[in-house]
Amino acid sequence: xxxxxxxxxxxxxxxxxxxxxxxxxxxxxxxxxxxxxxxxxxxxxxxxxxxxxxxxxxxxxxxxxxxxxxxxxxxxxxxxxxxxxxxxxxxxxxxxxxxxxxxxxxxxxxxxxxxxxxxxxxxxxxxxxxxxxxxxxxxxxxxxxxxxxxxxxxxxxxxxxxxxxxxxxxxxxxxxxxxxxxxxxxxxxxxxxxxxxxxxxxxxxxxxxxxxxxxxxxxxxxxxxxxxxxxxxxxxxxxxxxxxxxxxxxxxxxxxxxxxxxxxxxxxxxxxxxxxxxxxxxxxxxxxxxxxxxxxxxxxxxxxxxxxxxxxxxxxxxxxxxxxxxxxxxxxxxxxxxxxxxxxxxxxxxxxxxxxxxxxxxxxxxxxxxxxxxxxxxxxxxxxxxxxxxxxxxxxxxxxxxxxxxxxxxxxxxxxxxxxxxxxxxxxxxxxxxxxxxxxxxxxxxxxxxxxxxxxxxxxxxxxxxxxxxxxxxxxxxxxxxxxxxxxxxxxxxxxxxxxxxxxxxxxxxxxxxxxxxxxxxxxxxxxxxxxxxxxxxxxxxxxxxxxxxxxxxxxxxxxxxxxxxxxxxxxxxxxxxxxxxxxxxxxxxxxxxxxxxxxxxxxxxxxxxxxxxxxxxxxxxxxxxxxxxxxxxxxxxxxxxxxxxxxxxxxxxxxxxxxxxxxxxxxxxxxxxxxxxxxxxxxxxxxxxxxxxxxxxxxxxxxxxxxxxxxxxxxxxxxxxxxxxxxxxxxxxxxxxxxxxxxxxxxxxxxxxxxxxxxxxxxxxxxxxxxxxxxxxxxxxxxxxxxxxxxxxxxxxxxxxxxxxxxxxxxxxxxxxxxxxxxxxxxxxxxxxxxxxxxxxxxxxxxxxxxxxxxxxxxxxxxxxxxxxxxxxxxxxxxxxxxxxxxxxxxxxxxxxxxxxxxxxxxx
Numbered sequence: 001x002x003x004x005x006x007x008x009x010x011x012x013x014x015x016x017x018x019x020x021x022x023x024x025x026x027x028x029x030x031x032x033x034x035x036x037x038x039x040x041x042x043x044x045x046x047x048x049x050x051x052x053x054x055x056x057x058x059x060x061x062x063x064x065x066x067x068x069x070x071x072x073x074x075x076x077x078x079x080x081x082x083x084x085x086x087x088x089x090x091x092x093x094x095x096x097x098x099x100x101x102x103x104x105x106x107x108x109x110x111x112x113x114x115x116x117x118x119x120x121x122x123x124x125x126x127x128x129x130x131x132x133x134x135x136x137x138x139x140x141x142x143x144x145x146x147x148x149x150x151x152x153x154x155x156x157x158x159x160x161x162x163x164x165x166x167x168x169x170x171x172x173x174x175x176x177x178x179x180x181x182x183x184x185x186x187x188x189x190x191x192x193x194x195x196x197x198x199x200x201x202x203x204x205x206x207x208x209x210x211x212x213x214x215x216x217x218x219x220x221x222x223x224x225x226x227x228x229x230x231x232x233x234x235x236x237x238x239x240x241x242x243x244x245x246x247x248x249x250x251x252x253x254x255x256x257x258x259x260x261x262x263x264x265x266x267x268x269x270x271x272x273x274x275x276x277x278x279x280x281x282x283x284x285x286x287x288x289x290x291x292x293x294x295x296x297x298x299x300x301x302x303x304x305x306x307x308x309x310x311x312x313x314x315x316x317x318x319x320x321x322x323x324x325x326x327x328x329x330x331x332x333x334x335x336x337x338x339x340x341x342x343x344x345x346x347x348x349x350x351x352x353x354x355x356x357x358x359x360x361x362x363x364x365x366x367x368x369x370x371x372x373x374x375x376x377x378x379x380x381x382x383x384x385x386x387x388x389x390x391x392x393x394x395x396x397x398x399x400x401x402x403x404x405x406x407x408x409x410x411x412x413x414x415x416x417x418x419x420x421x422x423x424x425x426x427x428x429x430x431x432x433x434x435x436x437x438x439x440x441x442x443x444x445x446x447x448x449x450x451x452x453x454x455x456x457x458x459x460x461x462x463x464x465x466x467x468x469x470x471x472x473x474x475x476x477x478x479x480x481x482x483x484x485x486x487x488x489x490x491x492x493x494x495x496x497x498x499x500x501x502x503x504x505x506x507x508x509x510x511x512x513x514x515x516x517x518x519x520x521x522x523x524x525x526x527x528x529x530x531x532x533x534x535x536x537x538x539x540x541x542x543x544x545x546x547x548x549x550x551x552x553x554x555x556x557x558x559x560x561x562x563x564x565x566x567x568x569x570x571x572x573x574x575x576x577x578x579x580x581x582x583x584x585x586x587x588x589x590x591x592x593x594x595x596x597x598x599x600x601x602x603x604x605x606x607x608x609x610x611x612x613x614x615x616x617x618x619x620x621x622x623x624x625x626x627x628x629x630x631x632x633x634x635x636x637x638x639x640x641x642x643x644x645x646x647x648x649x650x651x652x653x654x655x656x657x658x659x660x661x662x663x664x665x666x667x668x669x670x671x672x673x674x675x676x677x678x679x680x681x682x683x684x685x686x687x688x689x690x691x692x693x694x695x696x697x698x699x700x701x702x703x704x705x706x707x708x709x710x711x712x713x714x715x716x717x718x719x720x721x722x723x724x725x726x727x728x729x730x731x732x733x734x735x736x737x738x739x740x741x742x743x744x745x746x747x748x749x750x751x752x753x754x755x756x757x758x759x760x761x762x763x764x765x766x767x768x769x770x771x772x773x774x775x776x777x778x779x780x781x782x783x784x785x786x787x788x789x790x791x792x793x794x795x796x797x798x799x800x801x802x803x804x805x806x807x808x809x810x811x812x813x814x815x816x817x818x819x820x821x822x823x824x825x826x827x828x829x830x831x832x833x834x835x836x837x838x839x840x841x842x843x844x845x846x847x848x849x850x851x852x853x854x855x856x857x858x859x860x861x862x863x864x865x866x867x868x869x870x871x872x873x874x875x876x877x878x879x880x881x882x883x884x885x886x887x888x889x890x891x892x893x894x895x896x897x898x899x900x901x902x903x904x905x906x907x908x909x
Contacts, residue, residue, distance in 0.1 A: 262295025401579025704862025
């Protein structure tokens with residue numbers, strides 16, 4: 001038998017050994033795992049025991065955490081909801097401001113809502129959004145209408161639908177300017193009763209009701225309005241009236257709302273009516289034409305909003321979608337009626353006028369007057385400013401309106417618009433007011449306000465008793481017309497624009513002369529009226545080409561024969577402005593002024609032809625504070641060296657002027673000194689003068705019983721004469737013969753005696769002074785020329801008895817000495833300036849009924865009638881003069897063709 005393989009035996013033993021080792025390792029691993037498992041089990045049991053012990057505490061902690069997280073989530077939700085609610089409320093208030101969105105509880109019967117501007121109307125409230133949970137403040141539910149959409153109201157309950165429509169209309173009316181929304185109601189079933197609460201709007205033309213048969217005409221009218229607006233208003237430039245209003249700031253057309261309430265038992269729409277309704281639905285919103293329909297289906301269109309009524313006072317709208325709306329309870333009948341009446345009153349009164357500031361340009365003095373003057377005075381019916389034009393056509397204007405109609409306010413509007421557009425080099429203003437008032441005084445410097453309107457050259461107020469001042473203005477304008485005509489001829493120009501182009505360095509502003517209550521100037525049949533009419537006619541006919549324009553204003557021109565008898569004159573005033581109830585300003589067949597309300601005017605630039613009427617609403621320009629601010633601005637911008645205007649106040653006496661330095665001593669000796677007697681009634685306000693040279697008759701007689709005025713004339717003359725002579729070069733004598741003249745006579749003596757030799761004489765010294773003057777030969781010792789001697793006699797007629805007596809046999813009486821001095825004195829340089837209280841007493845002092853007045857070369861008459869002056873006047877019957885307080889008549893036969901009216905100066909004693 002063979003022996004086993006030596007290699008095989010060891011391998012088997014190795015395998016067994018390996019298996020044994022692996023088994024040993026496995027046993028060891030099992031034991032280790034068992035130990036680890038046991039440890040883990042012990043740990044797990046310990047952990048389980050710990051969890052079991054801590055489970056109640058942990059559960060409480062988790063519950064607290066959960067509750068805290070839930071509370072924070074709820075708080076965050078409430079905050080976000082409140083924030084969202086506030087945002088929605090803010091948006092709602094902005095979208096439906098004021099009466100468009102306020103609850104009915106905020107309304108009161110008779111209230112006059114504060115309408116918004118009206119160019120961009122907002123949404124309208126119908127109720128509140130239904131929200132879960134209910135917020136503290138409900139969010140209003142709003143629907144669009146004006147300039148946005150048509151409305152279609154559906155659902156059960158006709159009464160509820162009509163109440164909702166009435167409430168919407170009331171909100172719409174109260175949220176736009178008065179009169180800017182017109183409503184038509186087609187209600188065949190109830191004949192207007194469905195919206196009867198709005199009936200108080202009818203007298204103001206804000207609502208009309210149509211019954212059976214009225215639908216077709218209504219739709220036809222709406223379609224025609226849309227066509228007209230597209231053609232004439234929008235004109236292809238604007239897509240809608242709302243766009244035009246936003247662009248121009250003015251809405252030219254009112255909103256029109258047609259309410260169509262179908263009769264449940266009525267007939268269906270005809271084919272023509274259906275087609276017309278569809279046309280209006282498609283095209284109406286852009287033209288401001290809107291439909292509110294209940295029962296008539298409107299064409300499917302993006303401009304149609306729907307309101308579907310539900311049970312329980314709720315509704316769904318196309319704007320709010322699935323969110324339900326709880327409708328507001330309709331307003332009470334008393335509230336609706338009261339508010340409608342208030343709205344009708346506002347509409348009747350008209351919209352508030354455009355503010356005065358709207359007439360003013362953004363920058364002052366930017367326009368040229370070479371061709372014309374253009375300035376707005378108010379707002380037309382289309383919302384645009386209406387301009388008045390003065391130029392070649394129309395050249396002149398007539399303004400008329402009874403007392404209280406706003407004539408002065410209209411003139412203020414015009415002057416403000418002109419003065420801010422045209423600088424003083426482009427425009428000159430002459431303002432004259434014949435009524436008793438100071439309407440134009442604010443344009444001249446005063447004691448409270450030193451500023452003035454830089455364009456104004458002359459202001460005349462309280463001149464109702466001084467028609468001569470109006471005549472003086474016309475004479476001044478006539479002289480300016482001659483000057484301009486001569487310059488135009490020299491430069492071969494035919495109108496102002498050409499003259500300004502040929503002579504750019506010349507001063508050729510346009511002149512506007514405003515004469516308020518001009519009928520006073522033409523109210524009498526006398527020489528003043530005759531000359532004034534002739535001058536007016538010449539200025540009206542030729543002034544247009546030279547830039548001189550007349551603006552005549554009056555309360556009533558129906559009785560002015562002097563004006564209306566000159567058809568050629570009236571025809572030049574082609575621009576007519578008629579205030580309410582004005583008569584004969586427009587043509588006889590034009591009654592527009594009878595129909596307009598207060599604060600309005602009819603502007604007509606075609607001599608009053610009805611077809612040229614334009615109705616204008618005037619702003620309030622009379623506020624003094626507003627004018628002061630504007631005038632201060634213009635005054636501050638005045639050119640350097642600008643002179644203030646001449647102010648003539650008929651109720652005030654002018655102050656004695658500041659006198660220039662005395663002339664050279666030889667000048668008074670050569671040509672004679674000049675006495676100032678008062679102020680002439682003319683544009684320049686020149687003094688009335690009397691030159692006292694060596695010509696015969698260079699004496700002055702002041703005639704009348706008004707002591708204060710007589711003394712004022714003598715004081716003015718004395719002050720002026722005393723200032724022209726160097727100290728000591730003249731002699732003065734003051735005769736005070738009446739106690740009423742003591743104070744002014746002493747003041748004159750004091751002033752003259754401070755510079756010259758001045759004697760004081762009473763009744764006892766008169767005869768001696770006259771005797772001295774009568775003996776005076778006029779020569780000084782050594783052959784020198786006589787010293788001028790001025791004798792001022794206060795009430796010389798008071799010593800007539802003394803003067804009539806003879807001091808002795810063969811000696812001349814005082815009257816004879818007086819006549820000698822009057823006759824021979826001027827050539828000896830002795831001049832008498834004396835006051836006699838009547839012409840008869842002067843005549844007696846000069847020799848009685850047959851006395852000659854040659855020695856009295858100049859006189860000033862106070863309260864003396866014209867016929868009494870016939871002996872002193874070159875024309876038979878005396879001058880046409882009726883005494884007036886603070887006025888005198890001055891005549892100097894060496895320089896005057898006719899007597900002139902003067903105003904005695906106010907001379908401080």
